[in-house]
Amino acid sequence: MKHCQSFFLILIFVLLGSTSALAQKNKIDQLEAQRLEIKNQIKQINNLLFKNKSKQKNQTSLIEDLNYKLGVRRNLIKVTNQQANLITREINSNQKQITALREELVILKENYAKTIQTAYKNKKSQNRVMFLLSSSNFRQAYKRLEYMNQYSKYQKQQGENIKEKALELQSLNLKLGQQKTDKDKLVAENKEVQKALEVDMKQHKTVMTAIKKDLKKYNAQIKAKQRAARxxxxxxxxxxxxxxxxxxxxxxxxxxxxxxxxxxxxxxxxxxxxxxxxxxxxxxxxxxxxxxxxxxxxxxxxxxxxxxxxxxxxxxxxxxxxxxxxxxxxxxxxxxxxxxxxxxxxxxxxxxxxxxxxxxxxxxxxxxxxxxxxxxxxxxxxxxxxxxxxxxxxxxxxxxxxxxxxxxx
Structure with a gap:
């Protein structure tokens, strides 16, 4: 009964772990789609609001456009940071998994080596025959034959387990390498966005300083626009x-x-x-x-x-x-x-x-x-x-x- 309970607990943990990993993967994919959409939005902002530099915009329109651009850039930084943080969590989780797999692989190889040694000692056919002939009755001889066959299958299964774990470890190592590359790329892109944000903020500050010097004039323009809208x-x-x-x-x-x-x-x-x-x-x-x-x-x-x-x-x-x-x-x-x-x-x-x-x-x-x-x-x-x-x-x-x-x- 205790063995059954332990098995079900392990199964629940495995299922919860895989569900959590899938949810995290979906969240990363959603953030990536959101990030690409925001990048496209910034491209549109540059094309539609800041492309024609030969025509000088009035200060109120320019500050509206800059405010809009700053908001979108900040949103891009926020989404990219969220994505990088989630990838970091995945990297940490995979590193723990790799460590556990390596330990498991060491134990599997040690056990496999022991079975190979035992098998080598009993390799001679005469030893197998003597083992069977020394049985006290037919039932015992049958049981011994069944044991030898099961032991042989167990050896093969151990070998397959080692192959599977080695492949799983190789796959996780590749995945980890890709995740680290993705994270480095996001961090580098975010630094560039941060630089662009600082440039826009400087321009925003310069324009706002000019507006504040003659706030009555600009407020009159704004109120005239609002009257027209009404x-x-x-x-x-x-x-x-x-x-x-x-x-x-x-x-x-x-x-x-x-x-x-x-x-x-x-x-x-x-x-x-x-x-x-x-x-x-x-x-x-x-x-x-x-x-x-x-x-x-x-x-x-x-x-x-x-x-x-x-x-x-x-x-x-x-x-x-x-x-x-x-x-x-x-x-x-x-x-x-x-x-x-x-x-x-x-x-x-x-x-x-x-x-x-x-x-x-x-x-x-x-x-x-x-x-x-x-x-x-x-x-x-x-x-x-x-x-x-x-x-x-x-x-x-x-x-x-x-x-x-x-x-x-």
Whole structure:
């Protein structure tokens, strides 16, 4: 009974050890995928935000871009450190395993040597025959023959065990060597990232010093941008409310507090809305290449901590002359053209609306049916080389976070 309990305890430890090793391997693989994604993000940041050095950005835009870049670099360092630490744990675990295997191999070889010596002494066939003939009865002779066969099998099994352990040891040594190489590579890469981070931090400090010298001027610029953003948000809000009232009138529904906030949908529009909802988290990006420079919601302004950004959508930095695409099938609800500012396209998808603001060109008109990936315009680029698409998403008259709807935003 005790032997059975010991066996099951060993089996449990082995299973737990292999499960833990597998979980650790999966975690390392996840971190590696994350690290490569962040490296690609840094590449995009350099291409989209810092490529055109001939055009001098204004200080507030530059500090926003630098803040973004610093955050991503710090994240890369953090993920790489986590990965290196996990590999270190694996290295330590494998080194312990190698030590245990070597000790086990020594014992196996010693035991095998003893069996070989014993076998050599009893090698002569006459000794084997005499051993059998000296049996007192047939049963004992049979048992002795069975013993000799089992002993021979045991010898062979010992030899196989030694081969297996030697191969396992060789495999672990190779794995250990690769892990050490991987770790050294990660440490070296992290040093390079740390150097780049220090360069960016110096530039960030220089720009912030310049801004603080004339903070009133820059705050005035920031507040002017925020007023423009509020104006477009207010206009989108007005158009959506008008569209809701219109849809309810067409459906013959009386205007109440409840109906004034939700679209009355035709059967076709209901199907479109359900289809749009089923694609939550899978919608395409409104531009082919881009990164989110300003997230959805209330956030602290990167230039002045006393100011906040209240974003009803996301601001996507993209390349110059970038084409804007409809993220899903729908109908163009309205083209907003303001005196101060660039055009905005609103597309209706049942009771969902997507808004594409800061366009240079518009290639659709109200009432047009559009399909996923259809070109609807081109993003505006400032004289300083900044190309930003403001993208918002609404359910009825309430804005929602586009990052929850667009794939890997």
């Amino acid at each position: 104006e477009i948000d207010k206009e989108i809000d007005r158009i959506i409310k008008e569209a809701i009232v219109s849809s309810n009138k067409k459906a013959g529904k009386p205007t109440t507090t409840k109906t004034s906030k939700t679209f009355a949908l035709t059967p076709e529009a209901k199907l479109l809305a359900a289809d749009f909802l089923s694609n939550k988290g899978k919608l395409i990006w409104p531009v082919e290449k881009g990164l989110v420079k300003v997230k959805y919601g209330v956030q602290r302004h990167p230039t002045d901590a006393s100011l906040t950004i209240n974003s009803n959508g996301v601001r996507i930095a993209t390349e110059e002359n970038a084409l804007v695409r409809a993220v899903f099938n729908g109908e163009v609800l309205k083209i907003i053209v303001q005196k101060r500012g660039n055009p905005t396209v609103l597309i209706k998808h049942g009771n969902y609306i997507t808004a594409y603001h800061n366009l240079k060109k518009v290639s659709v008109k109200p009432g047009d049916k559009v399909v996923t990936r259809q070109e609807i315009g081109e993003v505006f680029t400032t004289s300083e080389g900044e190309t930003l698409l403001w993208f918002s998403l609404y359910k009825n008259d309430k804005s929602v976070n586009p990052a929850e709807w667009v794939y890997k935003m």
